[in-house]
Amino acid sequence: EAQVTQNPRYLITVTGKKLTVTCSQNMNHEYMSWYRQDPGLGLRQIYYSMNVEVTDKGDVPEGYKVSRKEKRNFPLILESPSPNQTSLYFCASTMGSRGPIIYEQYFGPGTRLTVT
Amino acid sequence: KQEVTQIPAALSVPEGENLVLNCSFTDSAIYNLQWFRQDPGKGLTSLLLIQSSQREQTSGRLNASLDKSSGRSTLYIAASQPGDSATYLCAPLFGNEKLTFGTGTRLTIIP
Numbered sequence: 001e002a003q004v005t006q007n008p009r010y011l012i013t014v015t016g017k018k019l020t021v022t023c024s025q026n027m028n029h030e031y032m033s034w035y036r037q038d039p040g041l042g043l044r045q046i047y048y049s050m051n052v053e054v055t056d057k058g059d060v061p062e063g064y065k066v067s068r069k070e071k072r073n074f075p076l077i078l079e080s081p082s083p084n085q086t087s088l089y090f091c092a093s094t095m096g097s098r099g100p101i102i103y104e105q106y107f108g109p110g111t112r113l114t115v116t
Numbered sequence: 117k118q119e120v121t122q123i124p125a126a127l128s129v130p131e132g133e134n135l136v137l138n139c140s141f142t143d144s145a146i147y148n149l150q151w152f153r154q155d156p157g158k159g160l161t162s163l164l165l166i167q168s169s170q171r172e173q174t175s176g177r178l179n180a181s182l183d184k185s186s187g188r189s190t191l192y193i194a195a196s197q198p199g200d201s202a203t204y205l206c207a208p209l210f211g212n213e214k215l216t217f218g219t220g221t222r223l224t225i226i227p
Contacts, residue, residue, distance in 0.1 A: 004159075042120075043205070043217040059214065090159060100209050101147045102167075107160040 002027045004108035006091050012114045013081055021076045021111050023091030029106075031099035032074040033058065034066065036087040037110075043090065049074055050097040081115040088112050118143045118210050122218035129196060130226050137191040137221045139206035144184050147209040151180050151191050153202040154220070160205065163191070196225045 004025045013019055025032065033048035035058075045058030049068040063085055065077040074093075078085060091108040094100055119142045129135050139149070148167045152160040164173045164180040166189070172181040179192040189206055203220040210216060 040219060042219045043207075045214060092160075098213065100215055101213065104150055104162040104165040105215070106162065107152075109159040110157075 002106070004091055004093055004106050006089075006108040006111050008111060009109065010112050012116065014116055015082055016080050019078050019081060019113075021078075021089060021091075021113070023074045023076065023108060024072050025074075025091075025093040025106070026072065027093060027095070027106065028071065029093035029095050029099065030071070030097045031095070032068070032091065032093045033105075034064070034074070034076050035090045035092065036060065036085075037090065038087050046076070046089075054097075081113075083115050086113060086115050118212075118214070118216055120206060120208060120216050120218035122204075122206060122221050124221060125219070126222040126224070128224040128226055131196060131198060133196050134192065134194050135196055135223075137193070137204050137206075137223070139189040139191070139208075139218055141187045141189075141208045141210075141216075143208075143210055144187050145211040146184060147211070147213070149180075149182055149189050149206060149208040150215070151178075151189075152205045152207065154205060155202050163204075193223075198225045198227050201225045 030051045034046040035043040037043045047066040049055045089111045092105045094105045095103045150165045151163040166173045166182045177194040203222045205220045207217045
């Protein structure tokens with residue numbers, strides 16, 4: 001089954017404790033991205049990757065890091081989480097290095113992160 | 117600033133009715149526009165993708181239209197069912213290749 005998976009689905013952590021949210025897709029997609037969803041603000045892009053070893057900032061990259069060492073994986077790293085990073089996070093993937101221009105995006109199930 | 121507005125924020129209709137969800141955006145220079153549904157506790161499911169050169173797309177009971185010049189898109193749902201209850205999001209891809217989401221319309225179909 002074609003899908004985007006994220007782990008963990010739920011995470012409660014404390015300020016400053018480094019964490020990684022994994023994202024993996026089995027569709028051989030070039031383009032992957034991370035979004036956060038907050039009430040009243042909608043979904044906002046954090047980072048995106050057009051292919052292996054190619055990443056770039058989205059609209060709200062502060063406090064986050066990403067890496068793309070393999071085509072199927074695109075982990076989101078919070079080096080020192082803060083309470084304002086409490087949010088619902090989604091990973092997405094699409095075909096082609098400029099995929100969203102032509103193709104639809106496929107989203108993972110989301111990771112609900114709470115930072116206390 | 118590129119903004120996307122979805123009105124109303126919430127809508128309740130009896131089962132069986134046809135309904136229209138609205139999406140407006142401030143910049144007409146878009147590559148395409150995608151409609152998604154989001155169920156509580158779940159991710160986003162793509163419903164329809166309309167390219168900028170298209171006027172509409174259809175999938176089953178769903179029909180999405182696009183009027184780029186006026187910055188508007190509509191999602192028409194025919195013969196609504198309780199399973200259609202969800203939040204519907206529109207997301208135009210603007211010329212800077214940033215997918216920008218509206219805050220959604222929460223739809224409830226009353227059996």
